[in-house]
Amino acid sequence: MKFQGTERYVATGDLMVAVNAAITLQRPLLVKGEPGTGKTVLAEEIAKSLGKNLITWSIKSTTRAQQGLYEYDAVSRLRDSQLGDERVHDIANYIVKGKLWEAFEADDAPVLLIDEIDKADIEFPNDLLGELDRMEFYVYETQKMVRAVNRPIVIITSNNEKELPDAFLRRCFFHYIRFPDPQTMMQIVDVHFPGIHKRLVAEALNLFYDVRDVAGLKKKPSTSELLDWLKLLMAEDLPPEALRAKDAKTAVPPLHGALLKNEQDVHLFERLAFMARREGR
Amino acid sequence: MFTGFFYKLKEARLPVSLREYLTLLDAVGQGVAGYAVEDFYYLARATLIKDERHLDRFDQVFGAHFKGLDGLADGMEGITAEIPEDWLRKLAEKFLTEAEKAEIGALGGWDKLMETLKQRLEEQKGRHQGGNKWIGTAGTSPFGAYGYNPEGVRIGQDTSRHRRAVKVWDRREFRNLDDSVEIGTRNIKVALRRLRKWARTGAADELDLPGTISSTARQGWLDVQMRPERHNAVKVLMLFDIGGSMDDHVKVCEELFSAVRTEFKHLEYYYFHNCPYEGLWKDNARRRTEQVPTLDVINTYGPDYKLVIVGDATMSPYEITYPGGSVEHWNAEAGAVWLQRLLDRFPHAVWINPQPEDGWGYYGSVGILHKLMSGRMYPLTLAGLDRMTGELNR
Numbered sequence: 200m201k202f203q204g205t206e207r208y209v210a211t212g213d214l215m216v217a218v219n220a221a222i223t224l225q226r227p228l229l230v231k232g233e234p235g236t237g238k239t240v241l242a243e244e245i246a247k248s249l250g251k252n253l254i255t256w257s258i259k260s261t262t263r264a265q266q267g268l269y270e271y272d273a274v275s276r277l278r279d280s281q282l283g284d285e286r287v288h289d290i291a292n293y294i295v296k297g298k299l300w301e302a303f304e305a306d307d308a309p310v311l312l313i314d315e316i317d318k319a320d321i322e323f324p325n326d327l328l329g330e331l332d333r334m335e336f337y338v339y340e341t342q343k344m345v346r347a348v349n350r351p352i353v354i355i356t357s358n359n360e361k362e363l364p365d366a367f368l369r370r371c372f373f374h375y376i377r378f379p380d381p382q383t384m385m386q387i388v389d390v391h392f393p394g395i396h397k398r399l400v401a402e403a404l405n406l407f408y409d410v411r412d413v414a415g416l417k418k419k420p421s422t423s424e425l426l427d428w429l430k431l432l433m434a435e436d437l438p439p440e441a442l443r444a445k446d447a448k449t450a451v452p453p454l455h456g457a458l459l460k461n462e463q464d465v466h467l468f469e470r471l472a473f474m475a476r477r478e479g480r
Numbered sequence: 481m482f483t484g485f486f487y488k489l490k491e492a493r494l495p496v497s498l499r500e501y502l503t504l505l506d507a508v509g510q511g512v513a514g515y516a517v518e519d520f521y522y523l524a525r526a527t528l529i530k531d532e533r534h535l536d537r538f539d540q541v542f543g544a545h546f547k548g549l550d551g552l553a554d555g556m557e558g559i560t561a562e563i564p565e566d567w568l569r570k571l572a573e574k575f576l577t578e579a580e581k582a583e584i585g586a587l588g589g590w591d592k593l594m595e596t597l598k599q600r601l602e603e604q605k606g607r608h609q610g611g612n613k614w615i616g617t618a619g620t621s622p623f624g625a626y627g628y629n630p631e632g633v634r635i636g637q638d639t640s641r642h643r644r645a646v647k648v649w650d651r652r653e654f655r656n657l658d659d660s661v662e663i664g665t666r667n668i669k670v671a672l673r674r675l676r677k678w679a680r681t682g683a684a685d686e687l688d689l690p691g692t693i694s695s696t697a698r699q700g701w702l703d704v705q706m707r708p709e710r711h712n713a714v715k716v717l718m719l720f721d722i723g724g725s726m727d728d729h730v731k732v733c734e735e736l737f738s739a740v741r742t743e744f745k746h747l748e749y750y751y752f753h754n755c756p757y758e759g760l761w762k763d764n765a766r767r768r769t770e771q772v773p774t775l776d777v778i779n780t781y782g783p784d785y786k787l788v789i790v791g792d793a794t795m796s797p798y799e800i801t802y803p804g805g806s807v808e809h810w811n812a813e814a815g816a817v818w819l820q821r822l823l824d825r826f827p828h829a830v831w832i833n834p835q836p837e838d839g840w841g842y843y844g845s846v847g848i849l850h851k852l853m854s855g856r857m858y859p860l861t862l863a864g865l866d867r868m869t870g871e872l873n874r
Contacts, residue, residue: 216522220512224503231532273693277702361673362866368530369499375532 208237208244209379209386217374218245227313227331227353229368232376234358235421241376242312242354251352252309256298258319264326267299267313268336268345291341299327300345303334308349317360324367332370379422381408391426398439403429406452410459415467420458428457482524485545489528492541496528503527517546533862669739672869684708715746717781717826721791722751722764729834732860733790736832748781754795755815756822757806774818778825786872787826792835793846793857800848819852829853830868834860 202218204210210218218241221228230238246253256267272293279287286292296304302311316324330336334347355371357363379387381404388400407428411419420428431454441453452458459465482504489496504527507513513520521542529538684706691705718740720733740747750760750772759771798805800815823829831849833840837859840846850857856871858864 212518213522213525216512216519217526220507220523220526223510223512224507226503228526229530273689277693277696363530365495365497365530369497371530372526373530374526375535 202245202248205244205248207247207390208240209383209390210241210244211379211383214241214374214376217372221354221372222249222352224372225350225352227355227371229355229357229363229371229373230376231357231359231373233378233419233421235423236376236378237422238356238376239312239314242310242314242356245352245354246310249310249352251307252305253312254298254302254305254309254351255312255314257314258316258323260318260320262319262323264323264330265297267297267327268330269297269300269338270295271340294338294340299330299336302351303345303347305351306348308347308351311351311353313353313355315358316355317357317363321361321364325364328367328370384422384425387422388426388429392429392433395429395433396439399432399437400429402439403432407458410452413467413471416459416464417461418459418464420460424458424460428454431457485524485541488541488545489538492537494529494534494537494541495531500528521546669743672739672743672865712745714744715781715785716740716744716748717777717785717787718747718749719756719760719787719789719791720749720751721754721789721793723753725792725794726834729792729860732834736790736860746785748785750777752791753806753808754791755799755806756789756818757809757811757815758813758818774822778821781826783826785826785828787822787829788868788872789829789831790860791831791833793831793833793840793849794835794843795845797844797848800845800852816848816852819849823853828872828874829856830871831857832860832864832868833857837864 202210202215202222204215217228220226230241232238242255243253245251271290272295276287276290276293298311302309331353334350335344337344384404384407385400388395388404392400403425407420407425410416435454437453455465455468459468482501486496486501504524507523507527508520513523524542525535525538529535686707686709688705688707691707692703695703695705718737720737726733737749740749750762751764751767752760756774758774760774760777761767761771763770795807796805799807800819803812803814804810805814831853833846835843835846840850840857846857858868858871
């Protein structure tokens with residue numbers, strides 16, 4: 200059982216080693232990186248290439264660790280008790296299973312994605328330490344132990360908004376997805392748009408890295424933005440020459456809305472274009 | 481097996497633990513890394529390092545420890561040193577004749593110069609192949625004791641054939657993620673986020689489910705309980721040193737200020753010059769006319785405020801320790817007295833110093849303030865801010 204990347208996802212050597220280490224040793228893999236470099240997609244592709252189910256647990260600022268295990272639905276039970284429902288006598292009827300329980304219970308170990316763990320409260324990862332380590336937890340209401348039948352492959356993503364506790368980190372493998380170099384980027388584009396004009400890609404990539412190099416951008420465009428932009432360029436059927444037009448009038452790249460997500464950045468670009476025009480005169 | 485390597489990582493103050501080391505051995509035992517050095521490097525990195533800020537340091541230690549493992553193959557063991565650009569400029573001056581320099585000036589600047597320098601270096605390498613790998617003769621090289629190998633000069637040569645010989649870890653691609661280097665508004669915000677203290681105040685507009693259940697059980701009817709939403713309730717009082725020697729640090733202080741402004745709802749700030757005395761001010765243009773007595777500040781804000789003083793603390797020691805020592809006015813009481821009053825009022829207090837930490841020893845005044853703050857002085861780097869929030873949270 201080895202992850203080699205898929206036809207839709209280009210995995211670099213270091214990423215493959217990290218993923219395979221996590222699979223072999225059955226430990227969680229923590230993935231960090233710039234937004235838009237394919238952290239979440241990675242889990243989907245691992246599931247696809249290993250032929251496993253993917254269970255996604257998206258974390259929000261209000262998510263608590265307990266919700267991933269189970270929740271006791273007190274409100275339904277209260278209502279049922281007033282309606283005189285028979286179910287009310289068995290508390291197990293009101294235990295709602297969380298994503299972790301779901302993953303532990305599955306016959307074929309699934310891939311469990313805990314997405315954006317840094318969004319939650321600082322104590323959140325600590326509350327999951329034992330559960331992720333031993334892959335078991337105790338349900339107090341029914342006094343039952345839930346144990347993983349097969350240990351799921353756990354992928355955790357983080358956008359670095361909060362520091363994660365050391366005790367938690369020590370139990371994970373870690374991979375930082377670096378921004379891909381131009382060659383890897385070529386491969387990624389190739390995988391997503393097989394039919395795309397070779398020259399168009401070359402010109403677009405040049406322009407893209409130029410844009411990334413502009414100092415002072417609030418949000419540098421990343422891989423997912425590049426792919427969106429290429430999709431647009433293809434839909435518009437622009438000739439490669441349109442991108443190469445380095446003369447001052449077109450210093451703002453065509454369809455820049457897909458690349459620049461920030462009003463100030465667009466403004467910065469227009470100002471640079473204006474300055475270039477003035478110099479040219 | 482890799483005990484030496486493990487201890488070297490510890491020495492480099494990377495937070496590696498025994499557990500991670502055992503995991504690495506386990507993974508190697510199970511054949512995750514295969515037999516390629518590069519795969520082992522990736523595996524060790526994924527196992528031992530959990531923070532991208534440490535990747536660069538890890539690369540350096542790995543390079544130093546495993547040097548020669550892979551390098552033997554291509555017959556070149558290099559010492560890759562970080563070379564500042566001005567050294568290169570000096571080197572260029574040595575290598576290029578006056579006529580060439582004039583020619584280059586006409587041709588167009590430094591880029592061209594670097595290109596020529598690169599050619600020179602390659603020629604040089606050829607000439608010295610007979611066993612001597614140093615460039616330049618003893619005494620004239622600007623590199624002193626540092627070993628030097630053309631690989632160390634990274635002159636935008638990503639695509640040149642040189643790259644072949646550079647190992648993955650020697651490329652040090654994570655250099656700018658080291659946490660003492662880069663600082664920006666967003667980074668500061670992330671660092672400050674650890675100061676968050678959640679509290680429920682204000683209008684009750686959220687359903688309190690556990691409260692409702694217990695109260696319903698007690699009352700016997702459905703008794704809905706509401707509670708206020710959580711807010712960040714940390715209170716911060718900031719004092720900024722302004723003018724004079726602080727002019728060098730204006731940019732980073734502005735970044736800190738803008739980050740702080742958006743991050744804390746309860747933020748009060750005042751300015752002072754060099755050392756806080758009896759008066760502080762809110763507007764630098766009207767600092768002479770509209771000063772707020774420091775005593776008023778002390779009495780206005782409660783001890784639950786966290787006091788953060790930002791200043792480079794470089795001044796004459798008299799400005800702190802003697803009455804009348806201030807450079808701007810006659811102060812009846814010494815700066816140290818006022819600082820002590822502030823510290824007595826605000827037990828959670830820190831001093832942030834934009835000066836690099838290793839330079840603090842050169843200024844007597846920094847030492848005095850460091851002692852007055854009982855050691856709670858931190859550099860204005862991400863690592864420093866981290867230590868600061870840790871201290872304020874105690």
